[in-house]
Amino acid sequence: MAAGKEQKQAPExxxxxxxxxxxxxxLQKLDSYFEELKASDAIQVEIETQHLKKILHT
Structure with missing residues (x-):
């Protein structure tokens, strides 16, 4: 019975x-990094989209 009590007294x-x-x-820094990464991806997609539109309309 004493062994059972000792096992239950694990650190909280x-x-x-x-x-x-x-x-x-x-974790806060990591979240910030991923937010910046997502923002840079969105900007890159926008740049590529504008570039393709320019190519298609010329």
Whole structure:
């Protein structure tokens, strides 16, 4: 019975507060990077579309 109690007393947190803060900052930076990447892709598509329109209309 004592062994069962010891197994249930696992730590509630896997990361320290400092690690959680670093992870949150990392995820925020990663989200920002992906947003910028999506925006640059959209701009690239727009540039290519305008270029193709120009080729087709000349």
């Amino acid at each position: 947190r896997l990361l320290t507060q400092e690690q959680e803060a670093l992870l949150a900052l990392y």
